[in-house]
Amino acid sequence: MEPGEIHALLGENGAGKSTLMNVLYGLIQPDEGEILVDGEPIKIRSSRDAIDAGIGMVHQHFMLVPVFTVTENVMLGAEQVRGGITGVLDRRRARAEVSEVSDRYGLRVDPDAVIEDLPVGIQQRVEIVKALTREVDLLILDEPTAVLTPQETDDLLEVMRSLKAAGKSIVFITHKLGEVKAIADRITVIRRGRTVGTANPDASRDELAAMMVGRNVSLTVEKAPATVGEPVLEISGLVVDDERQCRVVDGVDLTVRAGEVLGIAGVQGNGQTELIEAIMGLRPAQAGTVTLAGRRTDGWSTKKMLRAGVGYIPEDRSVDGLVKQFTVAENLVLDIYDREPFAAGLALKADAIAASARERIGQFDVRTPSADVPVGTLSGGNQQKVIVAREMSRPLKLLIAAQPTRGVDVGSIEFIHSQIVHERDIGTAVLVVSSELDEVVGLADRVAVMYRGRILGIVSPDTPREALGLLMAGVTPGESATAGSGESPTGPQASEESA
């Protein structure tokens, strides 16, 4: 690492990027090898050692106390005291320090704001401020853009540039190729714990992706134009309140037709989860109607929905998708165990279940030692394939896929995407919800953008990213950018107002 360099660390899920950085930050002890800082080998046994060596880290999970102010959070662990032994906290000095650091690097953070009131993008900056006040020279950012809107991501890249200008080095961990190309000075690709190579940012996306996975991967989902048929799922005026009586879905109208993929884009937590759960009968709706192939289904049980030809890939596979203690074979019949040919009356037909499991394991390329191992022992990608296999191996009218490739390796992503497109091509209506914009845009024939429980617009997947990003941040094309930003949960304007 050079001073004033932005070094991107690129690799698939599970490649070892974060592990490497955790070694640097002293959270994990290395078995072999050494770390050199300014040419000298050092031992980092704890994060305290790392900070002393000038290394700071911003984790994916922010380490902030929600009810404390920015200043208090920055002070935490390095409290300034005055008054000698009485140990009175010197808030004023800490506050001045926060303002100073935040001004110097253009971070625009209000030192008196309470963390839980701040949007995600600003909280991340608080983490950066926290690291900077410890006077670090090397800052590790672990997948910092995973939860940001495109605008927030741009702002973050801006902050990174100003840090670089101030001579700080940054290690930027990600698996998003676009960001890497936009900001990095040097790119190191890691695969299965080894450095595969170093590349310059002018390398093409395809080259980088090939280095990451070790073979050529089709990043764009290949698909023919959709042959659109009759409406299959019609939602009108759907209103859903969550457990806290907060309105999370606020009058959604949507139509999904046979043979098309409707993608719902949006930052996590804008009502997508609740919308899907309400359609599936997992959550009561307060108002509105849901129609499946001409029949009103609101008030139907989940079982009835599944029986009516709805395939459902839930967004959280460990919690909602699989019973981890059950075998692969059992999970493959989790929602059809009581139907022909798997059951006769009250009795399960073990042979039929085993035979079908073998067939589907082959068909969906599930890598498992056998159909009788607990599904929890498989990798994330293979667990997800079990769910996909289960939902797609019966005739469907409608497929609902929520975050179908979350936490899944690139190879499995490709496979799952091709299966979803295949389902579309045989005339199934498909509804895809994903917080990965690339995924939505790649799969969908139409993109609905959801923001704060409403559908802000339905656009073509060819819409420029900037326009989609603005929609995701709640700015509709009709409004001017400034008018919209007041409502926006994020963005630089908001922080300026509060600062």
Place this chain on the structure above:
Amino acid sequence: MSETNSGADAPSPDKSEATERRLAKETAEKAGSRPEPTEPRRALGQLFLDNLWAANTVTVTVLAVVLAMLIGGVLIVVSDEDVLATFGYIFARPSDAINGSWTVVSEAYANLFKGSVVDPAAASAWIAGEGGWQAVFAPISETLTYTAPLVFTGLSVALAFRGGLFNIGAQGQATSGVILAAMAGFLLPLPPVVHVLVAVLAGVVGGAFWGFIPGFLRARTGAHEVINSIMLNYVAVYFLAWIIFQGAVHDPERTDAISKRVETSAQLPRLLGSDLRVHAGILLAVAATWAVAWLLDRSTLGFELRAVGANPDAARTAGISVTATYVTVMSIAGALAGLGGANMVIGSTANALTPQVVAQIGFDGILVALLGRAKPWGVLMAALLFGALRAGGNTMQSVSGISLELVTVLQALIVIFIAAPALVKAIFQLRAARAARLQTSLAKGW
């Protein structure tokens, strides 16, 4: 910050658990945690079960029994005044203390064996043609008699456990079963075979109803089945105490708390002649074990039950009605416990209702289910062990003069040695899981 959220909320047992988890998850997402599938919050019960199974069952069980008997031996020595006196001069003459201890302990355990398995003296007498075969089989007969009801209550608790529910109400369900079975036994004038079937069925209905109530309350209102089933235990026990004195039930020739006698036509047939107490209840118990094993492993209902027990969220998402499963599980569990109760009055143990008619079979059933690792055939073996201890305890008390309570202590110790490590581990894993979530977020980036 997501860690503080999910870590702070205690594993609340009611149905809002899923809600809480989702809330915590949402907060985590809004707060900007990584978009990765969260590890499902595992219920204490499931963790406990996993730990119970993780141990090598045969070795651990044998060790637990041996350890319990060692401690039991110490208790025997301590409670024997004569032997204790020899310890006063142990340094002067240690042989007295050691020999005395050995004698009293070995005799006690020998009598435990003679009372539960076989008395060698009776066996050799029979071989020599000097005694009847009844004396040889009497200990086994006693053991099986005590075993039968424990199998039913053990299965009841085990089945509920597999469905993710703690059925602490087997005692109440057995009581409810015994009341109906007994009343069917002395109120209905029916021909022999039909009468016994009706009495058994009455026990099933009584227990099922008593199990249905907490299951229904759990499904409908989220009220925890542990609290409700414990409360219903009291209701059942006091209802029994009351109904014994009612006109149609109370034995008119007695003034104490005892009901009329169950007619012989309603009693389960004895298997080895009228001198030995073993009756058809043990056959029913084996059949019930087989039925529960089939239900769990080979039926759609068992599939639902296990899915709900292991991950109610995934079960619900797959269209399984978690609430309906809770009601069904508790009703079947209640029915099994009710059968256990019926055994106590239409078998050979008693033939009339008294306040103590079901003894402690419901509570012992919890121990049996734990010892049997909540698996049907394991429950049968555990019940056999407990039945043997109970039968042998009677002999030990009458011959060696050692209190029957020692058997209770032995039972408790065995279960503690088996269950406590699992429980302790489960508790520590819950904490470890929280710590691990914090740690993964630091140590893992995706």
